[in-house]
Each structure stands twice: as structure tokens, then as C-alpha cells.
Amino acid sequence: MTVTCDLTITLDGYAAGHRQTEQRPFGDDGGDGWGDRLHAWYGEGREEHPDEFDRMLTAKAFIMGRNMFGPVRGPWDRPWTGWWGDEPPYHGPVFVLTHHPREPQPMAGGTTFHFVTDGIEAAMDRAREAAGDGGISVHGGATTVNQYLAAGLIDELRLHVAPFTLGAGVRLFDGVPPLNLEQLDARSTPSVTHLRYRVLR
Amino acid sequence: MTVTCDLTITLDGYAAGHRQTEQRPFGDDGGDGWGDRLHAWYGEGREEHPDEFDRMLTAKAFIMGRNMFGPVRGPWDRPWTGWWGDEPPYHGPVFVLTHHPREPQPMAGGTTFHFVTDGIEAAMDRAREAAGDGGISVHGGATTVNQYLAAGLIDELRLHVAPFTLGAGVRLFDGVPPLNLEQLDARSTPSVTHLRYRVLR
Ligand SMILES: NC(=O)c1ccc[n+]([C@@H]2O[C@H](COP(=O)([O-])OP(=O)(O)OC[C@H]3O[C@@H](n4cnc5c(N)ncnc54)[C@H](OP(=O)(O)O)[C@@H]3O)[C@@H](O)[C@H]2O)c1
Ligand SMILES: NC(=O)c1ccc[n+]([C@@H]2O[C@H](COP(=O)([O-])OP(=O)(O)OC[C@H]3O[C@@H](n4cnc5c(N)ncnc54)[C@H](OP(=O)(O)O)[C@@H]3O)[C@@H](O)[C@H]2O)c1
Numbered sequence: 436m437t438v439t440c441d442l443t444i445t446l447d448g449y450a451a452g453h454r455q456t457e458q459r460p461f462g463d464d465g466g467d468g469w470g471d472r473l474h475a476w477y478g479e480g481r482e483e484h485p486d487e488f489d490r491m492l493t494a495k496a497f498i499m500g501r502n503m504f505g506p507v508r509g510p511w512d513r514p515w516t517g518w519w520g521d522e523p524p525y526h527g528p529v530f531v532l533t534h535h536p537r538e539p540q541p542m543a544g545g546t547t548f549h550f551v552t553d554g555i556e557a558a559m560d561r562a563r564e565a566a567g568d569g570g571i572s573v574h575g576g577a578t579t580v581n582q583y584l585a586a587g588l589i590d591e592l593r594l595h596v597a598p599f600t601l602g603a604g605v606r607l608f609d610g611v612p613p614l615n616l617e618q619l620d621a622r623s624t625p626s627v628t629h630l631r632y633r634v635l636r
Numbered sequence: 637m638t639v640t641c642d643l644t645i646t647l648d649g650y651a652a653g654h655r656q657t658e659q660r661p662f663g664d665d666g667g668d669g670w671g672d673r674l675h676a677w678y679g680e681g682r683e684e685h686p687d688e689f690d691r692m693l694t695a696k697a698f699i700m701g702r703n704m705f706g707p708v709r710g711p712w713d714r715p716w717t718g719w720w721g722d723e724p725p726y727h728g729p730v731f732v733l734t735h736h737p738r739e740p741q742p743m744a745g746g747t748t749f750h751f752v753t754d755g756i757e758a759a760m761d762r763a764r765e766a767a768g769d770g771g772i773s774v775h776g777g778a779t780t781v782n783q784y785l786a787a788g789l790i791d792e793l794r795l796h797v798a799p800f801t802l803g804a805g806v807r808l809f810d811g812v813p814p815l816n817l818e819q820l821d822a823r824s825t826p827s828v829t830h831l832r833y834r835v836l837r
Contacts (some may be wrong), residue, residue: 445796446817446833447809448649465814594647598817598833600809608648608801613666616647616799621829623822630822630829632647632799 436566438559438588440573441491442607443473443595443627449537449604450577460518464603473597476627486622487629490593495569497525498555498563500579501533503581504548511537517520517548528565531580555582577605584611589634592616596628637767639760639789641774641781642692644674644796644828650805651778658707661719665804675800677828686825688830691794696770697763698726699756701780702734705749712738718749729766731759733780746775756783778806785812793817797829805818 444450451467452462461470465505471478481488501507503514515522522544530551540548551558562571573583594607608614619631645651653663653670662671672679682689692776696805702708718724723745731752741749752759763772774784784790795808820832 446815449814502736509825596831598819600811600812600815600817602812602814608803611803613803614647614801616801618799618824618826618829621822621824623831623833624820625819628819628822628831630797630824 436495436563436568437526437590438571438573438583438593439490439494439593440575440583440589441487441576441593441595442560442575442580443477443597444577445473445599445601446518446599447600447602448606448608449601450575450580450607451502452601452604455502455506460506464606465601469601472599475597476624478596479624479626483624484629487593487595491572492524492568493570494572495527496566497527497529497572497574498558498562498579498583499529499531500576501531501535503574503576504531504533510535514543515542516542522546528562528610529574530562532558554590555579555586559583559588577607577609580607580609581609584608584614584634587634587636591619592632592634594630594632596630597626598628637696637769637771638791639772639774639784640687640691640695640792640794641790642794642796643776643778643781644678644798645675645778645808646798646800646802648801648803649807649809650802651776651781651808652703653802653805656703656707656729657692660709663805666802670802670807673800675797678800680825680827684825685828685830688794688796692773694771694782695773696728696767698728698730698773699759699763699780699784700730700732700775701777702736703779704775704777705732705734711736717741717743718756722808723747729763730775731763735800738795742798756787756789758814759812760784760789778808781808782812785809785835788835788837793833793835795831795833797831798827799829814827 452464537550615635616632733761738751816836817833
């Protein structure tokens with residue numbers, strides 16, 4: 436089974452700004468609504484980006500960081516079940532990395548959020564077990580992706596590069612030791628360039 | 637006339653490592669010969685990358701930083717006429733940014749290196765005058781490119797992205813305020829992805 440990672444970044448490599456809040460989940464570095472600009476391609480949907488949507492949907496288990504899951508920091512002091520409404524698009528187990536334990540959160544449509552407090556390898560082991568022969572998707576943010584890249588646990592990196600720079604924020608590859616990659620393909624549309632790489636060992 | 641910039645970078649945005657020397661012009665961050673790996677596409681030549689070579693050759697005046705010109709730092713304490721032998725590939729005026737004055741250096745084939753000590757705008761003015769209706773190419777390294785990007789003086793950015801990361805060095809966009817770009821095209825080959833952007837004002 437393949438471990439893939441999809442991440443949308445600015446041309447200068449940022450996946451999010453600093454100072455994320457519930458009102459500004461992507462932080463305040465790019466001004467109001469810059470997250471929408473970053474993810475414009477996503478809003479254009481499957482029609483415009485068929486390969487990319489197909490590939491993202493094939494994973495059987497997902498891993499994400501707690502900041503991607505939501506804006507709650509520190510102890511879980513209020514109900515929060517993700518940004519995606521009652522029926523999240525995952526339809527399978529999602530392992531959320533956090534230092535703050537919490538009971539699993541089942542949702543409609545087969546998604547369950549599991550909160551993993553014993554680190555990235557433990558989360559990967561649980562995802563492998565859940566995925567069986569299926570794929571695993573490391574889903575972001577960059578803080579999480581960088582840890583998995585540094586640990587050599589990602590097989591395929593799919594970057595979606597938006598045509599602007601941010602200048603500050605949480606940067607993909609920050610602190611990750613040098614990687615060798617094999618280029619698989621590149622395709623540009625007005626809103627994004629899709630780049631696909633195999634990570635070599 | 638259009639001001640273009642061609643720069644080859646790693647997937648994490650580095651154009652050079654730290655601690656550049658005559659033996660290791662790209663610095664020592666990527667180990668021996670990593671600069672060759674970065675510029676592998678360039679070695680493959682016009683046959684494999686016709687559009688990119690054609691575009692680079694059309695400029696009528698060039699601007700580069702002193703570190704791209706050579707390994708001499710501080711006062712010009714020894715003869716140095718560039719990395720490119722007696723007949724450099726520029727065939728026109730090349731304006732080299734430096735804090736250390738030096739007489740112009742004419743070379744075979746129409747290249748003359750001019751040393752500009754009064755800053756990026758002065759170098760651009762001289763390049764404009766020399767180029768007439770022709771194009772101007774800001775040729776690197778990243779320290780120079782970043783200054784021109786920050787000053788809003790580049791019209792078209794052509795990045796050649798090599799399929800590996802470096803993790804440290806001189807990074808494109810470092811310290812450059814946010815830019816809006818219009819994506820022109822993307823093309824991948826096994827050794828490099830060519831990305832082309834118009835810089836919007
Ligand atoms: N551009 C994209 O494609 C994309 C994709 C996803 C998300 N995003 C955006 O990126 C931002 C979130 O990314 P991010 O990089 O800030 O954070 P993130 O990776 O989503 O989450 C980081 C948090 O997860 C927990 N965590 C991470 N690794 C851990 C470990 N090994 N052990 C225990 N807990 C761990 C920690 O939370 P605690 O210590 O608080 O528990 C940490 O602060 C959001 O703005 C989101 O909207 C963008
Ligand atoms: N990846 C690529 O496509 C590519 C392209 C070109 C070069 N490179 C590599 O990149 C490295 C050089 O890049 P770099 O970013 O280190 O340096 P650079 O931009 O080539 O040169 C920087 C130097 O130019 C002078 N300079 C720059 N701006 C100036 C200004 N406004 N006023 C006066 N002087 C100014 C300064 O030299 P002084 O103060 O010493 O005079 C400064 O240290 C080399 O390793 C080269 O091989 C890579």
C-alpha cells in the first residue's frame with residue numbers, strides 16, 4: 436500500500452500562515468480569505484482536476500495534524516468535530532495527531548476521527564492496520580507532513596502549487612533533511628500547477 | 637522590453653548552498669557536485685529543452701550578482717573573468733552587481749562584464765539603455781533575483797525546478813514581500829520541471 440501526501444502550497448512553499456484562528460483557519464499572513472485563494476483549484480472541483488480528485492479519494496485511511504482538524508488549541512475545551520460538517524469527505528478512519536487525548540469521534544458517512552497522542556509512527560501503524568491493502572493519505576498541515584517526510588514514511592508527494600507567494604508561515608520542507616525525488620508529472624491550469632513526485636530512499 | 641528571470645532551484649526553493657568557493661561554486665550544503673545535479677537539465681542542452689534555451693538566448697542585456705560571476709569576495713585581489721572561458725555565452729553586456737569597483741572586462745564574442753556599484757536600479761537603467769528594444773535577463777543568483785522581485789522589476793519568472801530538496805542555502809523569495817503571479821505554463825522532464833509565470837502588479 437502506498438503512502439501519499441497531497442498538499443497545496445504557495446510558490447514559495449507555504450501551506451498556512453501564522454496565527455490560525457477559527458475565523459482565519461489559514462492564519463493571517465495572507466490577509467482575509469487568502470486560504471480560499473490557495474485552495475481555489477479545490478473549489479473548481481473534479482471537473483477541472485479529475486486526476487487529482489480521483490487520486491485523493493482512493494485512500495482508505497487518513498492522517499492529519501490537529502491544526503488541520505480545527506482551531507482548538509490546548510485542552511479540548513469545547514465541542515469540535517472538524518471543518519467538514521456532519522458528513523466529512525473521508526468516509527474512513529482519520530488519525531489526528533495531538534498531545535491532547537480525546538475519545539474517537541464517529542461521524543456520518545463512515546468517517547471516524549481518532550486522536551493519536553503517541554506520535555507519527557503510532558499513527559502510521561494504526562492507519563496501516565485500518566487501510567489493509569488500501570492507500571494511506573497524509574493530509575496536512577505542513578507541520579505533520581514535514582515530520583513524515585523527515586521520517587521517510589511518504590512514498591508519493593503531490594504538490595498543488597498556487598500562483599502567488601506568501602513570504603511567511605508554515606513552510607513545507609522546513610527542517611526536513613535533503614530528499615531525492617523522481618518526477619512523475621506536472622500539469623498547469625490557471626489556478627494551480629500539479630506536481631507529482633515519488634520519494635526515493 | 638521584457639525583464640525576465642531564469643533561475644534553477646531545488647523543490648524547496650534553493651538556488652545555491654552556503655559557503656561557496658572556487659572548487660564548489662554552489663556551496664557545500666548539497667555535498668560534492670550537487671550543482672551539477674541542480675543544473676542537469678542545462679547539461680542536456682537545447683535538444684531536450686528547446687523553448688527554455690531559445691528564451692534565454694533572446695535577451696540583449698544581462699544582470700547578475702557578483703557571486704554568480706565568480707568566487708572572489710572582498711577586493712578584486714586576483715584576475716577573474718567569469719566561469720565561462722574566453723567566450724562567454726552572453727554575447728552582449730553583462731552588468732555585475734558588486735560593492736567593489738572594477739574596470740569593464742571585455743571578452744571574445746561580444747560579451748563585456750560591467751561592474752555596477754550603485755545598486756540594482758542603476759544596473760537596470762544601464763541594462764535598459766544597452767538593450768534598446770531587446771529583452772533584459774536577470775540571471776541570478778537568488779540574492780540578486782530577490783532584490784529585483786522585491787523592487788517589482790521583473791516581468792516574467794521562469795523557474796526550473798530540480799527534483800530534490802537541499803534543506804539549506806540561498807533561497808528564492810527569501811525576504812520578498814508577497815507576489816501575485818499569472819501562471820503561463822508548466823512542463824516536466826525527468827530532470828526538471830519548467831514553470832513560467834508573469835509577475836502581476
Ligand atoms: N495547504 C494545504 O493543503 C493544507 C492542508 C492541510 C491544512 N492546511 C492548513 O494548515 C494549517 C495547519 O497546519 P499546521 O502545519 O499548522 O499544523 P498541523 O500539522 O495540521 O497540526 C499541528 C499540530 O498537530 C499536533 N501534532 C503534530 N505532530 C504531532 C506529534 N508528533 N505528536 C503529537 N501531536 C502532534 C500538535 O497539536 P497539539 O500539540 O495542539 O495537540 C501540533 O501543533 C491550517 O491552517 C490548515 O487549514 C493547509
Ligand atoms: N540556480 C541557479 O540558476 C543559479 C544561477 C546563478 C547563480 N547560481 C549560484 O548562486 C550562487 C550565487 O548566488 P548568491 O545568491 O549567493 O549571490 P549573487 O546574487 O550572485 O551575488 C551576491 C553578491 O553580489 C553583490 N551584490 C548583490 N546585490 C548588490 C547590490 N544591490 N549592490 C552592490 N552589490 C550587490 C554582493 O557582492 P559584493 O558585496 O561582494 O560585491 C553580493 O554578495 C553561486 O553559487 C552560483 O553558482 C545559481
